[in-house]
Amino acid sequence: xxxxxxxxxxxxxxxxxxxxxxxxxxxxxxxxxxxxxxxxxxxxxxxxxxxxxxxxxxxxxxxxxxxxxxxxxxxxxxxxxxxxxxxxxxxxxxxxxxxxxxxxxxxxxxxxxxxxxxxxxxxxxxxxxxxxxxxxxxxxxxxxxxxxxxxxxxxxxxxxxxxxxxxxxxxxxxxxxxxxxxxxxxxxxxxxxxxxxxxxxxxxxxxxxxxxxxxxxxxxxxxxxxxxxxxxxxxxxxxxxxxxxxxxxxxxxxxxxxxxxxxxxxxxxxxxxxxxxxxxxxxxxxxxxxxxxxxxxxxxxxxxxxxxxxxxxxxxxxxxxxxxxxxxxxxxxxxxxxxxxxxxxxxxxxxxxxxxxxxxxxxxxxxxxxxxxxxxxxxxxxxxxxxxxxxxxxxxxxxxxxxxxxxxxxxxxxxxxxxxxxxxxxxxxxxxxx
Numbered sequence: 011x012x013x014x015x016x017x018x019x020x021x022x023x024x025x026x027x028x029x030x031x032x033x034x035x036x037x038x039x040x041x042x043x044x045x046x047x048x049x050x051x052x053x054x055x056x057x058x059x060x061x062x063x064x065x066x067x068x069x070x071x072x073x074x075x076x077x078x079x080x081x082x083x084x085x086x087x088x089x090x091x092x093x094x095x096x097x098x099x100x101x102x103x104x105x106x107x108x109x110x111x112x113x114x115x116x117x118x119x120x121x122x123x124x125x126x127x128x129x130x131x132x133x134x135x136x137x138x139x140x141x142x143x144x145x146x147x148x149x150x151x152x153x154x155x156x157x158x159x160x161x162x163x164x165x166x167x168x169x170x171x172x173x174x175x176x177x178x179x180x181x182x183x184x185x186x187x188x189x190x191x192x193x194x195x196x197x198x199x200x201x202x203x204x205x206x207x208x209x210x211x212x213x214x215x216x217x218x219x220x221x222x223x224x225x226x227x228x229x230x231x232x233x234x235x236x237x238x239x240x241x242x243x244x245x246x247x248x249x250x251x252x253x254x255x256x257x258x259x260x261x262x263x264x265x266x267x268x269x270x271x272x273x274x275x276x277x278x279x280x281x282x283x284x285x286x287x288x289x290x291x292x293x294x295x296x297x298x299x300x301x302x303x304x305x306x307x308x309x310x311x312x313x314x315x316x317x318x319x320x321x322x323x324x325x326x327x328x329x330x331x332x333x334x335x336x337x338x339x340x341x342x343x344x345x346x347x348x349x350x351x352x353x354x355x356x357x358x359x360x361x362x363x364x365x366x367x368x369x370x371x372x373x374x375x376x377x378x379x380x381x382x383x384x385x386x387x388x389x390x391x392x393x394x395x396x397x398x399x400x401x402x403x404x405x406x407x408x409x410x411x412x413x414x415x416x417x418x419x420x421x422x423x424x425x426x427x428x429x430x431x432x433x434x435x436x437x438x439x440x441x442x443x444x
């Protein structure tokens with residue numbers, strides 16, 4: 011009799027694990043997925059066109075809160091944990107829930123697809139450590155030698171899963187054609203601005219093959235602190251001394267750290283020196299063979315004078331604040347450094363889904379997380395900004411939200427890029443690639 015599985019996920023690695031390891035396995039049947047972290051996923055179905063011939067009706071997606079009921083009612087033998095950026099204890103609490111209900115819990119290795127082209131993977135120990143700027147810096151280092159680089163982004167399938175099976179973004183028109191959300195644009199636009207092509211979607215075997223056809227090197231641009239989906243020739247992991255100790259306390263970030271060929275110790279100029287030492291000591295202890303690069307992520311504003319002496323609402327990157335666990339981000343630092351008279355607390359006037367975010371993540375400080383997983387969240391984000399009535403908005407998200415939100419008040423943009431300190435550099439460690 012086939013083993014009955016329930017996959018715990020967040021519309022990312024769970025789908026990849028199914029596609030590669032389980033879709034065609036006659037000895038195991040996937041009864042359902044559960045969803046957490048990302049809104050509007052539970053209650054949908056993994057479509058039959060992606061699920062394959064063994065699943066003609068597709069596969070239902072349930073809230074993770076239904077775990078015990080599903081184990082009992084659907085006679086689940088094994089619960090498979092397949093999402094990212096959670097404390098190690100969180101995984102074991104889920105194991106306890108599964109075992110108490112009558113199922114085992116499995117924490118599997120991510121199935122790694124093999125590429126015919128060299129693969130550089132950029133991962134991290136936590137959301138918000140600085141993967142995006144590290145990925146951009148790695149791509150530039152390769153492109154400077156004339157290497158054609160495919161940026162393959164970790165999945166962000168928030169719309170029609172079948173239509174999003176394989177996506178190729180070569181310009182802003184493709185963002186519109188694929189009906190991308192704010193969260194997706196944040197990861198794609200900066201690459202597109204510099205002429206790169208970004209690949210993403212749901213089914214990463216055909217995504218990889220398309221990227222290979224058109225490029226010399228595949229750059230895996232990871233999400234959260236998740237594992238890569240392709241076997242890396244160079245595995246890069248970014249660590250964050252603003253959260254010392256997290257590199258050994260979160261899943262699967264610790265696995266990234268232990269497996270990495272290169273560790274980027276980011277934010278060394280804004281973190282406390284003793285915290286930088288703690289993180290570097292932990293890196294040396296668990297991965298003594300890794301090449302260590304020190305870096306900063308300096309923050310600049312496109313109009314610093316607009317902030318000075320003003321009542322400022324800071325719009326920060328959403329995932330960094332939510333499951334990333336940060337109470338503030340780059341925009342808050344920049345606003346304070348440039349003399350903001352007041353940082354407005356939008357929590358009392360937050361509406362709808364944005365108010366719900368504050369309820370779910372009470373650690374977030376007096377700033378606004380840029381949540382844009384769909385039209386409703388984007389509308390609620392704009393309404394909350396208007397209700398807060400700031401003199402100026404500091405937009406510290408990876409994309410320029412001024413273009414999407416049509417704000418009635420002035421807004422300035424905060425930028426941050428990777429600044430490598432000393433040697434070695436990313437160009438050094440990637441010199442043999444491509």
